[in-house]
Amino acid sequence: MRDVEDPIEARLAQRLADLRTGKGWSLDELAAQTGVSRATLSRLERGESSAGAGVLNRLCAAYGLTLSRLLAEVESGPVRLMRAGEQPQWQDASSGLTRHLRCPPLQGFATELVEIHLAGGSAIDYDRPPVVGLEHHLLMQAGRLRLTLEGQAHELRVGDSLSYRVHGASRFEALGATPARYLLALTVPGAR
Numbered sequence: 001m002r003d004v005e006d007p008i009e010a011r012l013a014q015r016l017a018d019l020r021t022g023k024g025w026s027l028d029e030l031a032a033q034t035g036v037s038r039a040t041l042s043r044l045e046r047g048e049s050s051a052g053a054g055v056l057n058r059l060c061a062a063y064g065l066t067l068s069r070l071l072a073e074v075e076s077g078p079v080r081l082m083r084a085g086e087q088p089q090w091q092d093a094s095s096g097l098t099r100h101l102r103c104p105p106l107q108g109f110a111t112e113l114v115e116i117h118l119a120g121g122s123a124i125d126y127d128r129p130p131v132v133g134l135e136h137h138l139l140m141q142a143g144r145l146r147l148t149l150e151g152q153a154h155e156l157r158v159g160d161s162l163s164y165r166v167h168g169a170s171r172f173e174a175l176g177a178t179p180a181r182y183l184l185a186l187t188v189p190g191a192r
Helices: 007-023 027-034 038-045 053-063 067-073
Strands: 089-092 097-103 111-118 123-126 134-142 144-149 152-156 161-166 170-175 180-187
Touching (some): 007 038, 053 123, 144 161
Antiparallel strands (some): 144 152
8 A cells, every 4th residue: 555644545555455255255256336437446445546435335335334334443443532623524625525534433323423524516426325224304504405315305404303314325515605514324234
């Protein structure tokens, strides 16, 4: 693996490689399952490129993990008290998405809390959930968001909340020029 400036990106690259080899999958097998090219997977695992939210979502779906859980696994370890400045964040500059892990996943807990910032006018499309039936509870904090779940659109404003389980495609779109900011509690079905 090349020398990566960001230690989280370096650990993420290693974790992605470990997950694939732990399953006994070749790069070709993982590429067939996720629709991500073999070359891209290889570059990600060697730390030669960073994955966007869409690619990480596809990989998480193959491994049965939420993105927050994957990112928490590359942190130094579970911590029950996290000061505001210690809470990890991950950014996908290409899509305008920033994820703050406010309450990262912990061993033995089924719920995690993330704060999402989505740049005004940006949209994120997920072709499938990382875990089928993943429970979401969303609370809008700023801006406006159109959330489309399996073709049904929901427009959310500050203070609105939406609870749902993810079974198929979803789209998060920040409406207007103002960034959308929301809290999202995720509960993995059957996790404890």
